[in-house]
Amino acid sequence: MSSIAMTSLDLARWQFGITTLYHFIFVPLTIGLAFFTAWYQTRWYRTKDEKWLRATRFWGKLMLISFALGVATGIVQEFQFGMNWSEYSRFVGDIFGAPLAMEGLAAFFVESTFLGLWIFGWGRLSPKVHLITMWLVSASTILSAYFILAANSWMQHPVGYELNEATGKVELTSIWAVLTNNTALYAMTHTMLAALLTGGMVIAGISAWHLLRKNEVSVFHSSMRIALPTLAVAGLLTLVVGHFNGVLMTEQQPMKMAAADAVFETESGVGLSLFATGDFEGNPGSTNRNIQMPNALSFIMTGKPDSEVKGINNLNAEYQEKFGPGEYAPIVWISYWSWRIMLGCGFLLALFGLIGWWLNRKDKLTTSPRFLKISMWAASLPFIASAAGWIFTEMGRQPWVVFGLLETENGVSPTVSAGEVWITLVGFTALYGVLAIIAGRLFFKTAGKGPAEVEEGDADKPYLGLAY
Amino acid sequence: MEDTTTLQFIWFVLISVLWIGYLILEGFDFGVGILFKLIGGDKEERRAILHTIGPVWDGNEVWLLVAGGATFAAFPEWYATLFSGFYLALFVILLALIVRNVGFEMWGKRDSDAWRTGWEWCIALGSLLPALLWGVAWANIISGIPMEPVATNGRESLEYVGNFFDLLSVYTLLGGVASLAIFFAHGALFLEMRTEGELREKAKAVAVKATPVAALLGAVFMAWTLIRQDSLEILSLISAVVAVGGFIVAAVSAKSNPVRAFIGTAAGIAFYFIAQFIDLFPNALVSSISPDFNMSLNMASSTDYTLTVMTVVAVLLVPVVLAYQAWTYWVFRHRVSAEGFGDVKSPLDLLDQKKEAAGGSGSNPGAGGEPAGS
Numbered sequence A: 001m002s003s004i005a006m007t008s009l010d011l012a013r014w015q016f017g018i019t020t021l022y023h024f025i026f027v028p029l030t031i032g033l034a035f036f037t038a039w040y041q042t043r044w045y046r047t048k049d050e051k052w053l054r055a056t057r058f059w060g061k062l063m064l065i066s067f068a069l070g071v072a073t074g075i076v077q078e079f080q081f082g083m084n085w086s087e088y089s090r091f092v093g094d095i096f097g098a099p100l101a102m103e104g105l106a107a108f109f110v111e112s113t114f115l116g117l118w119i120f121g122w123g124r125l126s127p128k129v130h131l132i133t134m135w136l137v138s139a140s141t142i143l144s145a146y147f148i149l150a151a152n153s154w155m156q157h158p159v160g161y162e163l164n165e166a167t168g169k170v171e172l173t174s175i176w177a178v179l180t181n182n183t184a185l186y187a188m189t190h191t192m193l194a195a196l197l198t199g200g201m202v203i204a205g206i207s208a209w210h211l212l213r214k215n216e217v218s219v220f221h222s223s224m225r226i227a228l229p230t231l232a233v234a235g236l237l238t239l240v241v242g243h244f245n246g247v248l249m250t251e252q253q254p255m256k257m258a259a260a261d262a263v264f265e266t267e268s269g270v271g272l273s274l275f276a277t278g279d280f281e282g283n284p285g286s287t288n289r290n291i292q293m294p295n296a297l298s299f300i301m302t303g304k305p306d307s308e309v310k311g312i313n314n315l316n317a318e319y320q321e322k323f324g325p326g327e328y329a330p331i332v333w334i335s336y337w338s339w340r341i342m343l344g345c346g347f348l349l350a351l352f353g354l355i356g357w358w359l360n361r362k363d364k365l366t367t368s369p370r371f372l373k374i375s376m377w378a379a380s381l382p383f384i385a386s387a388a389g390w391i392f393t394e395m396g397r398q399p400w401v402v403f404g405l406l407e408t409e410n411g412v413s414p415t416v417s418a419g420e421v422w423i424t425l426v427g428f429t430a431l432y433g434v435l436a437i438i439a440g441r442l443f444f445k446t447a448g449k450g451p452a453e454v455e456e457g458d459a460d461k462p463y464l465g466l467a468y
Numbered sequence B: 001m002e003d004t005t006t007l008q009f010i011w012f013v014l015i016s017v018l019w020i021g022y023l024i025l026e027g028f029d030f031g032v033g034i035l036f037k038l039i040g041g042d043k044e045e046r047r048a049i050l051h052t053i054g055p056v057w058d059g060n061e062v063w064l065l066v067a068g069g070a071t072f073a074a075f076p077e078w079y080a081t082l083f084s085g086f087y088l089a090l091f092v093i094l095l096a097l098i099v100r101n102v103g104f105e106m107w108g109k110r111d112s113d114a115w116r117t118g119w120e121w122c123i124a125l126g127s128l129l130p131a132l133l134w135g136v137a138w139a140n141i142i143s144g145i146p147m148e149p150v151a152t153n154g155r156e157s158l159e160y161v162g163n164f165f166d167l168l169s170v171y172t173l174l175g176g177v178a179s180l181a182i183f184f185a186h187g188a189l190f191l192e193m194r195t196e197g198e199l200r201e202k203a204k205a206v207a208v209k210a211t212p213v214a215a216l217l218g219a220v221f222m223a224w225t226l227i228r229q230d231s232l233e234i235l236s237l238i239s240a241v242v243a244v245g246g247f248i249v250a251a252v253s254a255k256s257n258p259v260r261a262f263i264g265t266a267a268g269i270a271f272y273f274i275a276q277f278i279d280l281f282p283n284a285l286v287s288s289i290s291p292d293f294n295m296s297l298n299m300a301s302s303t304d305y306t307l308t309v310m311t312v313v314a315v316l317l318v319p320v321v322l323a324y325q326a327w328t329y330w331v332f333r334h335r336v337s338a339e340g341f342g343d344v345k346s347p348l349d350l351l352d353q354k355k356e357a358a359g360g361s362g363s364n365p366g367a368g369g370e371p372a373g374s
Helices: A008-047 A050-084 A086-120 A127-156 A175-179 A182-212 A217-252 A254-260 A296-302 A312-323 A332-361 A369-378 A381-395 A418-449 B006-038 B043-053 B057-074 B076-085 B087-106 B113-143 B170-194 B197-228 B234-253 B258-280 B304-331 B349-353
Strands: A161-164 A169-172 A272-278 A287-293 A400-402 B147-152 B155-160 B283-285
Touching (some): A008 A050, A008 A127, A050 A086, A050 A182, A050 A418, A050 B057, A050 B076, A086 A127, A086 A169, A086 A175, A086 A400, A086 B057, A086 B155, A127 A182, A182 A369, A182 A381, A182 A418, A217 A296, A254 A312, A254 A381, A272 A296, A332 A381, A418 B087, B006 B043, B006 B057, B006 B113, B006 B304, B043 B113, B043 B170, B043 B197, B057 B076, B057 B087, B057 B304, B076 B087, B076 B155, B076 B283, B087 B113, B113 B170, B113 B197, B113 B258, B170 B197, B170 B234, B170 B258, B197 B234, B234 B258
Antiparallel strands (some): A161 A169
16 A cells, blocks of 8 residues: 555544554553652651652652653544544544543543642642642542543443434443443553553663662662562553453454454364464465464453354454444454564563562562663563553454444544645654654653752752752 | 523533633633743743743643533534534644643753753744634634535535635634734733732733733724624623723733733633624534534534533532632742742742741632732
8 A cells, every 4th residue: 555545544543543652652651650659759758758758759750751741642632533533523422522521520620730739839738738639640640541441442342322323323321331331440450550560660660770870779779669569469460450351352342352363263272372474364364373372362362261262254254244244354463463562561561570579578679780670671561562452452443443333434534635634644743753752851861860859858848840 | 403402501601611711721821821932031030930820731721621522522513523624723723732731841851041942932832823723713613614514424414614724814813813912911911910020020011012902902803703793692792892891901900900900801801702602602613605504502412311411520520620720829829030040959939938928738728719919
């Protein structure tokens, strides 16, 4: 496919993919860092040990850089549905708009207002109130994620709705069903654990860099001692919840899971493919698997080692009967590899967390340069896992934008030309690229600089090191 | 065409309130963002200016996000047609808001003149463009856009069928220039109210000149808007008169009483847009092709069930939001000056001196919503 011939649909999809993945670099990082910052500040509040104050301000500053980028790119997310996907917006507006509006009312206002209070409130609010503002920021970032995941989960697994034949649009029948959609609850747990992993891993990585240089050992050793056990627990739980998430997805979106393992024909007791080659094309072809873990896939998908796993070709035939002629499989190689990348990173992170916890208990953190060096590189894993996870979730749902109800190609804005989408696609990508360089450099520079000094009695004074 | 239901009316009012809240609050941010570059002589003054809006600008911007989300939830057809129709204009606004937001956060994060100058331009342009373009956008919404039914996916929807340049006419550009002038004056008054010393004098000098210009442009736009109406709407006329009255109060008081003047522009902005919302009602969008293609609120609306759910959520949450946003303004109500900003390491010594006025934690919500100087 030559790029000149790209339609406004292709371009709008690229734009959604690029802007959303970019936005989601900052989302888990902010959620994770806000949580740990609140934790460190709680330690400071309780112990009055200066190292916790310095840790709070140091990690808080990094959180703010991430937050700034997340907020700035988040506005695009809300506008994009109307701009590029007006048909989608008309079709789902009765349902999809509600969680977005609730996110604004319940979460964004809290987040922005209390973050302002936190940044400028040092020495101005009582220590207790000031601590509460940080926990409110942390809670609101999590609440915000919940509403947006409820909206997304409705696209994966529509519930609490009715199709109005007269208008050709879906209508909400139960907000409760949408907000307690089991898909949303699993996605929420999985994503929040991943956010903890992201924040914890970045803390571990930066702390390791400083510890290797014997720099500010007390602040960074303490920071890491809190982050590592959290990583171990969150890492293991992410895998466990991810597993149940997979079982649920097999029920709700069997095609996505069949594509995840490139299972073309329905079989029982299917092995987990560890590495496969081939053209990943359905009917009649298949992959040439070379390495498999016996029965593992059946277990992952259903919880039972010998159960049946529906194949892509069979599902395609089933859907053609139900929804009419067409191709109902996603791009298999993308599903196959994105799922593996996510899982691979997840296992490595859980392993890392366990080793870290063990070293931590033996008090060998500072004397294990190899572990510290690995920590620095391992900090990239949660970002890769998140990106792969979202690519898998969203690409694996194709050709649907709302599973079983609306195909992606029918969701795009009919009056926006390819030329116009080119302009915004190039514009956003270029701006995001420049911001990535600037903010990335600032993030690493701030991280490398280490925590600022705190002088005697400074803690009670207005402090604007986090402001402008 | 069916009549607007009570729930639809409530949501039209609520969305109007969200927009008006946004335009009053971010309105002064926009003005301050432009003045930041214009009257902030040196680094210290600029930092002081930034600090007047530092704790609140992000919360102010959320009003826009909620207005957008509420429009999506309550009137999906309005949201879909408007956002896909004003495509490139919204793109420019988004770029502007992004660089402006990042600029606020980044400006002081590195001690380098080149770094700061770059972000200052981002903040100034990122404030100027939306201040202008929101005015253009609303003038288009009330005066009518090329919109007609287009069949897609076996369903007919009212779609914007013009291009970017169809949004620009003498009337809509006047709307843009007027809103820019109004927000600029509003921001100057805010600075005059929130600063002291030399900075305050500079802000006052700007405000004294800017407020009459804003009043004049606002009055001309209001008059033109009323003349355009097929049959004069009395409520719209009253709002327009009150709006212009507010701007005139601001112009008269700018020199002697910045608090009164700021209340003048704030009320002026509110009624300026109330006049426009009344003009628009009962439509969500007006077609310049034929009145038959107007999009009524009823046509644009979500179901009663969704509107009921959202009403419950709004009734529960909006008062809470108002209370804690008011509290923030109360906590940060002190005047700011450039003095004490010289030493980057421990800035805001001045605020420290002013701390006694705050009385510690300021745990007194609802005691004052106005960011008035104490």
